[in-house]
Amino acid sequence: MKENQMTSKNQHTMVNKLILSCIFFIFLLYLILRANSPSFKLKNISISSSTHSTCNKIPPSLAKSLLHYATTNRTxxxxxxxxxxxxxxxxxxxxxxxxxxxxxxxxxxxxxxxxxxxxxxxxxxxxxxxxxxxxxxxxxxxxxxxxxxxxxxxxxxxxxxxxxxxxxxxxxxxxxxxxxxxxxxxxxxxxxxxxxxxxxxxxxxxxxxxxxxxxxxxxxxxxxxxxxxxxxxxxxxxxxxxxxxxxxxxxxxxxxxxxxxxxxxxxxxxxxxxxxxxxx
Missing domain, CATH: 3.40.50.150 (Vaccinia Virus protein VP39)
Structure with a gap:
């Protein structure tokens, strides 16, 4: 019984950490999107004579930050x-x-x-x-x-x-x-x-x-x-x-x-x- 309680408690702690990490990741993504595109729309789209279009990419440092926080449970x-x-x-x-x-x-x-x-x-x-x-x-x-x-x-x-x-x-x-x-x-x-x-x-x-x-x-x-x-x-x-x-x-x-x-x-x-x- 005691082991079951301990297992349940550990699982509950892990779930809380996962939820907290997910919430922070979403918050970070929101801030980055807002900084780079306040209206959440693609900006600076230019169409050349060959109808080739380009758009801004997320800067490498921001992409690395997203990857880092998305793959760890550290907040x-x-x-x-x-x-x-x-x-x-x-x-x-x-x-x-x-x-x-x-x-x-x-x-x-x-x-x-x-x-x-x-x-x-x-x-x-x-x-x-x-x-x-x-x-x-x-x-x-x-x-x-x-x-x-x-x-x-x-x-x-x-x-x-x-x-x-x-x-x-x-x-x-x-x-x-x-x-x-x-x-x-x-x-x-x-x-x-x-x-x-x-x-x-x-x-x-x-x-x-x-x-x-x-x-x-x-x-x-x-x-x-x-x-x-x-x-x-x-x-x-x-x-x-x-x-x-x-x-x-x-x-x-x-x-x-x-x-x-x-x-x-x-x-x-x-x-x-x-x-x-x-x-x-």
Whole structure:
């Protein structure tokens, strides 16, 4: 009897995973079709003098993404309504520069949404980088180590709010603020980012790095760009560190939307000097 119950439970779990995978695959296909053909009709059909017709094909990167998610039971860490928030911005801005803190099962999806743009991933776990990039070699991922612990969040928040150096906008590599990450891969500093997604490092336990410095540094990168705006997305925004640091250093006045556990900020460039305060 017990074995039958266990078998039934395992079958039920497998069915749930299959249903979830199918739902995500359909959602991904919908987004890709919408990005490439909003009216779901073939576009750019041209007929030559020889009556030969051609139409646009799905880009190879999107086709690979569809194949990947259709043949695995792996689904992204974020929920559909959260993904949709970022996707709507990517739909307008791509191809663009997208910086993602965190490497996961959704990485191929983000790169595919940013077709013909540059998508860079920053990950703390080298073993995880090796695993994911072995499955998807086309991903551009870099290893990063962090020197913080989540139990330092309150102290770091006080320092950031108190120190004048933390209100100075400039290249994070030259910042005197203790919250600035000065040792990120050079690719991070040498490019201007249109979107920044913060979903790492790990921050669910007090002995883990937490996202305090990443959130602050993302704010500096956004403010220090030559011109324009940077959309910054913070996942797990209900947790203490993500909530407090994003409100104080990405600024409540720049919040555009919050859906479930994802908070969206739009931060303007400060290079013109017209914006005087760190937060509006």
């Amino acid at each position: 992204p860490q974020q929920q559909m309504d959260e993904i949709s928030v970022t996707y709507r911005v990517l739909e307008k801005k791509s191809p663009c520069n997208l910086l993602v803190f965190g490497l996961g099962f959704d990485s191929l999806m983000w790169r595919s949404f940013n077709h013909n743009g540059r998508t860079v991933f920053i990950e703390e776990n080298q073993h995880w980088i090796d695993k994911i990039t072995k499955e998807v070699p086309s991903l551009e991922a870099y290893h990063q180590t962090y020197d913080t612990r989540l139990d330092q969040a309150s102290e770091l928040l006080s320092i950031g709010k108190r120190e004048d150096s933390c209100k100075f906008v400039g290249d994070p590599r030259n910042s005197k603020c203790p919250l600035a990450l000065t040792n990120l891969p050079k690719e991070v500093y040498e490019n201007e980012w249109d979107l920044i997604m913060i979903d790492a490092p790990t921050g669910a336990g007090y002995d883990l790095p937490g996202r305090m410095k990443v959130i602050y540094t993302a704010g500096l990168l956004a403010r220090n760009r030559e011109n324009g705006e940077t959309d910054v997305f913070v996942h797990d925004c209900k947790r203490y560190a993500e909530d407090k640091f994003s409100r104080n250093f990405l600024c409540e006045g720049y919040i555009r939307e919050e859906v479930r556990y994802l908070r969206h900020f739009t931060i303007p460039s400060y290079r013109s000097g017209s914006i005087k305060s760190f937060c509006p």
